[in-house]
Amino acid sequence: MKTLLCEIDLGAIRHNYRLLQRHAGAARVVGIVKADGYGHGDVPVAMALQREGCSHFAVARVHEGIKLRQAGIEGEILIMSGSFPSEFSALREFNLSTVVYTEENIEEMISAGITAPVHIKIDTGMNRLGFRPQKLEQVYQTLQRAGFDIKGVMTHMASADEPGASSIQQQEDLFFQTTDSFRNGLQEHITNSAGIFTLGKLGTLARPGIMLYGANPLPESSIDLRPAMSFKTRILQVKPVYKGEGISYGHTYIAKKDMTIAVIAAGYADGYSRLLSNRARVLVNGELAPQVGRICMDMSMVDITHISAKRGDEVVLFGEQQGRRIYAAELAEIMGTIDYEVFCSISPRVKRMYTGS
Known part of the structure; x- marks a missing residue:
């Protein structure tokens, strides 16, 4: 990948x-x-x-x-x-x-x-x-x-x-x-x-x-649509953060306890909006991990204290991993927008890979 x-x-x-x-x-x-x-x-x-x-x-x-x-x-x-x-x-x-x-x-x-x-x-x-x-x-x-x-x-x-x-x-x-x-x-x-x-x-x-x-503008209705896009990245570094330390620009997140974070290769220049800072979650090895600290241009940090993970492991920003799914609509709700904008905001520098042709 x-x-x-x-x-x-x-x-x-x-x-x-x-x-x-x-x-x-x-x-x-x-x-x-x-x-x-x-x-x-x-x-x-x-x-x-x-x-x-x-x-x-x-x-x-x-x-x-x-x-x-x-x-x-x-x-x-x-x-x-x-x-x-x-x-x-x-x-x-x-x-x-x-x-x-x-x-x-x-x-x-x-x-x-x-x-x-x-x-x-x-x-x-x-x-x-x-x-x-x-x-x-x-x-x-x-x-x-x-x-x-x-x-x-x-x-x-x-x-x-x-x-x-x-x-x-x-x-x-x-x-x-x-x-x-x-x-x-x-x-x-x-x-x-x-x-x-x-x-x-x-x-x-x-x-x-x-x-x-595959996105449904009628969320109350049951329509058999299949989401077509998954947005994925990898872990760059796994590191400890200790109680009382701040994470990322402005230290908008302060660790309440000793924790383990993963620095991931996705930021607002890729279409992972800064508006998601301290509010979104990702999938790491099939488990939900909260995003912590301000999202940077090229990187973000997520809390993996409860997850066994290492450098190079796949991270799903939205999409499916091991039977669990994060929908683009979830990110859109956090951002106060619609999933149309989430899709359209993904940067051209993000490689597209096609399956199921």
Whole structure:
């Protein structure tokens, strides 16, 4: 094993894709592989999904779409954050679809003579990107007159991961009422991961992101997702610390008794957040060990007084070891964030290793 690595189980991602496709029914699942596949590796994940039959992919930026196409990803690749004039030629060269959500962007494309495949985004309540729903017909007509290949109409849910939220039904109703007269031949997509399980209607495409990677934004529900990422490191040194001594910067942890600590090769530069200091726990030889002292840039310390361990032993920051598991969601809760951010924060210097292809 490398000193520090993320193990990515592509078999788990393929399992999650099949599960989500079953739940999505007639709606085709789009492989969301933006942000380097939520830190899991965009190309390996997309290739695994393509082998599983996925024919639609989506990323946030044009350069992400280029990377996928150059790696041999076929089918539609959608740029969800749209594109700027400097990127228009790449849309044509690499056969990328782009989302349009402003009149200015449409005018830029028309002026440049670019009529790339487009998806129109309407804002049904997220109040992020998108046209107001009442503008859809005007936008559609403008694009049609200019000769654009209009592939679909889309929106984004604000609270799909909060079952019972009134905005779910409001957004769903507004979207399908707005798109009712545009359905012939157009793809409709409204749902993210949670929406597959909380919306009454999904349209023709579904856009699960985080669930593809095995994290569940609906913790109260029982969904057979398989976590795909394990974050692992090794012990650099085992050493005694005596009662009353402080550990790490600022001595924010003072030993209450004689103890044994392990210095491990993982710090905030690797994506093991400083916010976890004195609050997280890791797995060492199948046992839970609390993290102690401030997390440093490249190292952290854990209390292994109760564990027999030595230099070079594996340490699991999140993932499974000897039948026990720490979930990324546990770290996210400590940090006051979501597991999406935990995955995306893992540094590029952390080696990715793939299994289950």
